[in-house]
Amino acid sequence: MSIAPSFVGADLGQQFRFWPRHNEALYKRLESKHAWLEQELHEGDGEPRVDIRDPLGNEMILNMGPQHPATHGVLRCVVQMDGELVERAVLDIGYLHRGIEKLAESKTYQEFMPYTDRMDYLSPYSNNVAWCLAVEKLAGIEVPERAQWIRTMMCELARISSHMLWLGVGLMDAGAVSVFLWTFQGREDIYKIFDEVAGARFTVSHSRIGGIASDLSPSSIAMLKDFVDRYPDVIQGWRDLLNRNRIWIDRNLDIGTITAEEAKELGLTGSNLRGSGVPYDVRRFEPYLKYDDVDFNIPIRTEGDCLARYHVRMEEMLESIKIIKQCLERLPEGKIRADDAKAAYPSKEEVYYSMEGMIHDFMYTDTGVTPPKGARAYHAIEAPKGELGFYLESDGTGRPSRVHINSPSFSNLQALEYMMEGESVADVVVLIGSVDPVMGEADK
Amino acid sequence: MDLGLLWTAIFGFLVINGMLTAAALLVYAERRVSGFMQNRPGPNRVGPAGLLTPFADVAKFLFKEDVVPAASARFIHSLAPIMMVVIAMTVPAVIPFARGVVIADISVSVLVVLALTSISVYGITLAGWSSNNKYSLLGGLRSAAQMISYELSMGLAVVSVVVMAGSLSLVEIVEAQNTAWYVFLNPLGALIFIITAFAETNRAPFDLPEAEQELVGGYHTEYSGMKFGMFFLAEYVNWFVASFIIVTLFFGGYLLPFEETILSLVPALEGTVLLGILQFASLMAKVAFFAFLFIWVRWTLPRFKYDQLMTIGWKYLLPLAIINVLIIAIGVVAAHALF
């Protein structure tokens, strides 16, 4: 016997149910009445166990996303609400899952580089560097000094660019749209620098295994100098605007508070972890590139709420500018790629004007780096969002046998579920902004 | 001065069209001002300096497909935007534009204004409910709660003005400000009224009902085409009208600054058309300032959260408004006793 629906829209699902098991599992996770209401309505094998005129009582399930202006891409939050308060929240990710770990297994190490651009697409340079460092560790390739300094600098630039977007979008989520456009002006300046340095504005793919693709031109150094001269004041201006803005503070204070123990337990990483008072930053924990040689602070707050995370990121931007300044001062002359045809691409002059160079170039593109069989290594960097690590396994061929990406957004999103519970809908968007996930990375 | 019925009709027609044009101009102004605040040019392609952009928008709205959700309550879904526009366009009927220039000079015009702003909550709530969308519903509920909470303080702020003027007629309230604008005699009331006017028109930072980042579009999520255009229009007209009311109640309405002095210096001006034009210009200048204030605030401040909004409404504004009414009442009585 099927149940005659008594309200308009009750039989909507009979006509079209897409991925029914998936949604059912989500509702079951919420322990919502939806779970069996759907079964009841669509499989309908007996008397209704539920008064169909008020099937859900007071509760309301709100699907925020995957298409929603505040979910930073395709995050889906299924929240169970009582009025404006979120009682339970379940995050459903995977709407941007492209299987890049699987794809990596059929690419040479160098070929996989452009895919890393598309992971955390707000700071492609850091991802490139993380990948290169992991491969270099796996194959034991040494990188020339100058390349390391340039990488350090560019990684910090990527961090500023990512944090700028976080700031603008975070404020836009809170309803202040103007700052969004100001930060995008800053990002535009950074894009211009990337354009000058790498030849691409957004997905740079500038790093190479064993070094970087091209050296800095005098004009790009001038642009970098101009940037580090101008931007401390600009960022300080944003801080002056926001640090005393009552509405902004009230919307962030004591929202999504996470203690240091909880943060470690939940596996938070990056600025979110440091906002809770855990002094963990890969740049200090296991220094890579030139972070050992430059002088910088790691901002830490102990409150663990959205405001603390905001302060941490704002201070990080200023620290990054400090690092870039030092890199510019201490940038040594020298090669930008390892001079070893088995480890890195030969320079273009060599490729165009010598037979060996061309053969090496061909072989490197065709086979590439071949770490020894059974080699396995994990290398992490401090990406803008947190610890970005690549675990690689080699079977002795030019293609990795297993690539695992430990992406910071994935780790951070997990904690977001716990943060959301008990906050209001308006806080949900502020929380998503403050955790700063990028779905390209979380969904792999 | 009593205009004949025909004149009233013609004048009403002019006012409605004036309002529509003003709304279009406000759309343009908002975009240009926000562009200026955000270091970008703003719309500058359609017409000279982009002035025709709003008209291009209207054309776009008219040609867009009108999507009505399958599971919505169709009649109410269509009714809501019409209600919003009609109510927004009715309020100017009682606003005096210059001395003696008002469509309907009724003795309780303040009550009419309050009543109409109260009804406009129905437009939003019904739109939210009839769309059969959770975001719309939340937006509609928020709006209802917000308007009811702020209406109290708004009403009390108006009461303080009514007490001072001793009349419920907007024309008389304006004339009573001939000696001094009420913003100087009653600054707290003016402040409360301006804040509540922001809340009543659902402008940032009180734009919770349509909080774009949380509720997608709030109550108008499920509207498209000209129906959405009507909400849009109603919002801008509301905001324009709110500026008019602010000016009328607290900033001397159509009165020129130091009008008495000017008239005593140039007595020939009394009763001429030129004076009327000057008064209208003074009114529009003041209104333009408040319209700009609305834009300015919107592009500067983040949005309130629901509980913060309620805290401000009930815990701060309402007690303040009550105290203000008491002070004003005592002041008025004292003034009568003394002079």
Add this chain to the structure above:
Amino acid sequence: MRDDQKNVAQKTAAHREDESLKFYFTPVDPPGPDTDNPHAKSSTLVEDILATLEEEFGEDILEKRAYAGEHEAIVAKDRIVDICRFLKEEEGFDYLVDLAGVDRFTEEERFEVLYNLVNVERGKRVRLRIRVDEDDLSAPTLTGVFMGAGWNEREVYDMLGIRFDGHPDMRRMFMPEDFEYYPQRKEFPLLGVPGSLPLPPQTPEGELTMDPFAAAHGSKPRKSYDEPRSDFEQLG
């Protein structure tokens, strides 16, 4: 098995080895301890901690390995929770950074699960791994020790099909529940299995799309305005 058959089998195996060598044009050399890796970090030199573990758990630490300055241990599957709890409570490794699954594509003990733990205060990082056989695709869950293991374990389950016993919420992580394969396994085709994931219908009343490249294969869906009005619209 007769001797000659054995020989044939051995020969083919050897032959295959040659072929792979020729194909990839790379020598296959075993990884050494490789202590002079330029990227080796002091934080991953954790011989002492592995020695402590061996003292504590003895036989359950099956193997210790090192490459590129990273020390790691293969431990018994059943004891992983105890070992992690010991590391967390006694040794201060209270931060689980990463948990991943590996498909080795071997006959025996095909899958591996890695655990990457960090001691923030002492600046140490240790990697453990367990082996999971294809016949018994389950491993004990770590969620009782680190709550943060939840999503990573779900990811491993989603990608490789290893179930974690006692996990509070063993759903798939990325793929929808309706998907029936484990895509990270080596035998799963890179291009996917056509029809395994239905796509939404192209019109409101239409069928689910089973072919991801329907338009390329000549499918012309009916336009929405050609469809009869649904019951639902008539109701309203």
